[in-house]
Amino acid sequence: MPQENSRRDMIKKVATVALSTSAFTSLSNRVSAHEKTVDEKLKGKINHSVCAWCYNMPLNDLCKAAKEIGLTSIDLVDPKDFNILQKHGMMTAMVSSNGPEWGITKGFNNVAHHDKLEEYFRHYIDETAKAGFSNLICFSGNRNGLSDEQGIANCTKGLQRIIGYAEKKKVNLVMELLNSKVNHPDYQCDHTAWGVELCKSVGSPNFKLLYDIYHMQIMEGDIIRNIRDHQQYIAHYHTGGVPGRHEIDDTQELYYPAIMKAIYDTGFTGHVAQEFVPAHPNPIASLKQAIGICDIA
Template structure:
């Protein structure tokens, strides 16, 4: 009887705690924001946010908000935008501006000369700005086999490794889903990206592991991170399904994922890349930082 009573009490306490948490997560946005104004971050996760998700917000306004929340980066920005970040003591954890497009990438040799010239010009700029990650893309399959795509990507990217190594800039190929958002994109499974990294054989080529995209394509997120973390330079977040807030309206449990990332010894950035669906995008961003700050 005593054990039954103890178990009953424990379950009651757990249910009460869950109810409190759920109630907090379901507060109207202005009230929720008010409760999250003064964030005291633990420092185990380096927080970033992707500017394109706040396209209607001026960059300077987002810089001020990000700084106030304890973020240290706004990413997916090019050289013309880096000075604004510097003004607010922020960095750009994932730079862009050298790529041709998501669909026209290194898997197609006809783009190699153009891409190599563009990246050769951009890599020194990234380094001079004190940045160390530059995004790249595989491109679409267009009927090409995965094996041929691997060979083509490796051939093109190997041409850039000496420059990347010289300037200590990592080219990070993003893993994207080809099921919902980016039909026919080639680098759509972690194993394919890891095989490419092994073929290239340089620490200056790694993967941008997008948690949202890989949940859609393959699931098994935590085990995949544990197995392949040496090949990952950066992480992105978003809620599944819908690519919106990472709160209790979606299927992933981000605190556990963040703990798994921390446990690998990862020292890079986690970038929030969800598209806010609430009436207060900054409140949603603030909440996402709390959720991920394990």
């Protein structure tokens, strides 16, 4: 019996050491990944960008930090700030059109807005083309009682008023897919299938979708299959941790390396932009970590 107890004690000690070692290694890896500076050259399979609004810092400072990591783009920059990008040798892979009058809730699904939206977007198309950028964001607007079919019909009418001008200027109008469950109640372009049907209805290679992985995980999941099935209608991607829209590390439910591989395997050559709101006290460390996660070999 004493010998058996001794054996059991030894097993317990070994298990405790193994567990402690495993926990320490896991913690060390997480800390190392979080604090890691992306010193090595980015691998080149994914073109990385980052959304300006997520970082509570001047655009000048974000440009400097992003450039040090190896990024060449800052997303959702308004034309009035293009000079800041140019000063740092940066570009924007997605131009913001979210001005004081128009935004997410008021968009192309309301025919009463079409006249003003045409004038507004012609200006933004001109500014985007003048700077040599390609993608300009747009939104469906909230449903406000519209059926999905009527929303597509209304958006098509409005977008077809300006899409020829966008084609002439070599600018893509890109409608963002957003969730209506948590962040944007009543927003109409809230499912991939709806966005794809709108692309087909507009019928122009210069109208595509911004596939926001965070938003679509909340609304429908099935991220990789939807990317594979509908890649021809997607011009751009955004990231974000689910739930909470924070870091895309092991605190959330999506496995981004597999998603990035799926995006790369479709032949996508556009940009993937980080659009999470950092919870870590050092937001640039979080950005470095996210780029490292998405920079697949």
